[in-house]
Amino acid sequence: MANSVQAKKRNKQSQTARARNRWVKAGYRTKIKAFQETLLHGSVEQAETELSAIYKDLDQAASTPALHKNTASRYKSRLAARLNAKRSA
DSSP, X not given: OOOXXXXXXHHHXXXXXXXXXXXXXXXXXXHHHHHHHHHHHSOHHHHHHHHHHHXXXXXXXXXXXXXXXXXXXXXXXXXXXXXXXXXXX
16 A cells, blocks of 8 residues: 555556556457458458558557557558458468
């Protein structure tokens, strides 16, 4: 338990940041799962539109401390590779 005023404030700030980061991560993770389902059962055109929305979310998340820019780039690369594999199949 925090005793000092500074420690209490830092605890509150950490909880706020954690909640914000979890909200951001949940957003792009949900869209990634929907994209993967579309790749399995949907059309390639629909998957392309979903991928562009995922790119936007990942770029926005990478501009915050919730997601590192290299991690966002890795996600985008792997998702694009899956889409290209689906196109060629």
